[in-house]
Amino acid sequence: MCQVDEDYHDQLEHADAPSVSKKCAKCKEATAAVVIRAGDTYCRDCFKEYFIHKFRAMLGKNRIIFPGEKVLLAVSGGPSSCSMLSQVQEGLSQNAHKKLRFLPGIVYIDEGGAVGQSVEERRRTVAELRALFRATGFPFHIVPLEQVLDLPGSVVTVAPSPSEQPASAYKAAVDHFIQSDGGSRLTPQEEQETSHPDVQESHTQSLQQLIGSAKTLTAREDLLSTLRHHVLVHTARTEGYSKVMLGDNCTRLAVKLLTSISLGRGAQLAQDTGFSDSRYGDIILVRPMRDYSAKEIAYYNRMFTVSSVFIPGLDTMATDKASIQRLTESFVTKLQAGFPSTVSTIYRTSEKLQTVCRSSSTADLFDRCLLCMCALDTAVEDASAFKATQISEKLSQTKSPGAPRTKTQRQIQAPVESESTAPSRQCCSSGGENCGRAAAGGGGCCSSAKLSETTNLKSLMCYSCQLTIKDMTSVERLPQYILSEAQRRQRRSQMREEISEFLLDEGDGGD
């Protein structure tokens, strides 16, 4: 009898194992509270530990944030960035066993103006976030996106990075920091806040016109994210931060990677989705949340009551096919439901990539895209997609010489995009500054100069940003700092052309 029982006992236990076990897979004691992936069950405590460890491990592995460094956390109010904020808080708390050693600050960019929120709604959102930020005790900056209209041209130039630090420097810096007892230095920073000076209505209008001048939601979203980055970097520079932490999680990055590919940003993929992004030179963007899936974050936020604020974006409530970004997101989400490894597979692809030319930050100013600041990818060989498109454009607009008809006029139309001519009345309306600029650029005022301006601007942009510009009714609405930087670059390249025969090394711009 006994023996029979024992036999069965063994088998019964075995049969239990494959079904969802109720025990934590890690400590094997406590009752499981979450299932992250099939088979990965965690109890509350183990999940917390796992989550916190991941954050610290990500920073530890990459060794990019030096002790005592000022780091700006870009918090949008969404679950992912709020979770990042809570992780930083956790890491800085007194009893954290391996304390984080940097000085955090928070930035929130209020995009309500671009998205079309009312002043009242914006005020409410900001108030909610302010309460959230105050509770952290970190200094914070609430910046309206309207500020993008007043940015200096330096935002779209690459600032020299403060001397490349070798890997060994990190360890030395840590040691030095510990010896000098930096711990006391960074604990209670005086709580400061910069917030919103009231946004002028005219500014909001200009911003809306700028976003509205993009005809497609795809271009609008792309433009918005570019402008957002510019404001982030500018805020970091003016407030003395050297790193910006973004809250992109694994799911988000998988979507972003596929979106980037669909938008023609293959060359910039690594920068768009990697852990660190040094396209701005002095300010480095980092993505410490890239190992967490959206699901993990949602679980964590719920279990440990990390609050977030819902803020509608450009594509909120939009249909699946409203934009490429939106389409990709729904595609990845749906595929993930059927093939649970989709997100992680796509994400791992991003880890194997690097940018085409590792820019040797000197003198390559002309080779950076005016909008996204990545290395230009338009100087390609003849047999390429880019050239093939140009040929198609040309062939569709010029008369076929071999066709059995009159061979006289080879060019009926100049190969210029017709859409850029569309709204020509707005030129001189916005206070004469357009005229002044056009004159300074060497051309006459108004519509005659405008066509060439679009084409000229395009030559300063990467493949993908050119597509965005192509979707805009007019480049006139672009913020002043972008337009003037464009002119500066054009003047420089003109100069360089004039003196080109006397330059010994062509690659050296002499900046």
Place this chain on the structure above:
Amino acid sequence: MATEHQKPATQQQQQAGVSSFTLVIYEQENFQGRCHELTGPSNNLQEAGVEKVGSILVLCGPGAKKPGNLQTQRLAMPVLCSSCAEKRAALKRPKTGHSLCKDCFFWAFEEEVHQTIVAAKLFKHGEIVGIAASGGKDSTVLAHVMKLLNERYDYGLELMLLSVDEGITGYRDDSLETVKRNQQQYELPLKIVSYEELYGWTMDAIVKQVGLKNNCTFCGVFRRQALDRGAIMLKVDKICTGHNADDVAETVLMNVLRGDIARLRRCTAISTSSEGDGVVPRCKPLKYAYEKEIVLYAYFKKLDYFSTECIYSPNAYRGYARTFLKDLESVRPSSIIDVIHSGENLSVRDGVKMPVQGTCNRCGYISSQALCKSCVLLEGLNRGLPKLGIGKHHRLHGKILSQQPLTEKEERKLKAVDF
């Protein structure tokens, strides 16, 4: 009123004069989104607040309904060919959005393929080139255009048709008939190699054993090798395949979804660079041609082609990438080329492990493993373990090579599963 297809538009205009009718214009496809009703001629739809038209419903006469979906697009008024500015445009190019007349479109399409061939230096004077012909639209157009350009620009190539008979009843046998007709029309020599003679298996037999999942893996791997073998029999210097821009873009997306970094890197190459015995370089002259334009070309040229979806393909994973790409194209038509541009400009970080090209120990074909994929698949079929080649079982290669039997546990894993 401009529409993608010129014909429906003219019909509508004629009806306007004759009888009473109602046109309902919808902003989105499938008669969704904002709509606007028209009962008489309208000179400017934009005045009525209509910016784009996704579909048009025509209600006229005794209850006639002619629903038709159009591509989402902007309205442009009079449609003259943007190239010659003389003739009426007959189509709107999916690639650039320009409206062209038939002749200018033919010229542009052929010229682009020519430019691709010249820019990428695909062929040398005097080479023998095999055109992989399946009888479908891509290869039919490829054969047509290659023959035409070879004469027009004096490439000095000797062209041949090369077909693979996978042994799919109701699909390939019919499409091969098309190839045989093409052979007559283009007066090119034709060689057909079949799976049955090369491997002893037809796709019908394979599907019987494997089921409808993963069967495309067998077909794809076998076809690649079959093409090479056929090319060697014909003694051609190069093979050109009918892969179009959509195919390439789809492959880029698919390799991202599968995390296959090695393929991701080489899938956008216009020609294979692999040098080895038993491998004939392959190239894709239609790499930058949109699938839609190929169809348009074949349609207006009245080319004879076979257009049926393979009866075994509906379950392929590629289908997801395909649907996604089509959706992307409908949001932004340039997406296809954009994806290819992305693929061409990707670069892989140093230190990422890449497979090294070697040769198969059994058949001598190129392979990154000890055994090439087709030998593994074939072994699996012959042993009655079809899953041997699906997924990763490199560990078993040694055993297969030395003809050792597999353990019972290993076998159980590799047996076909009922779906």
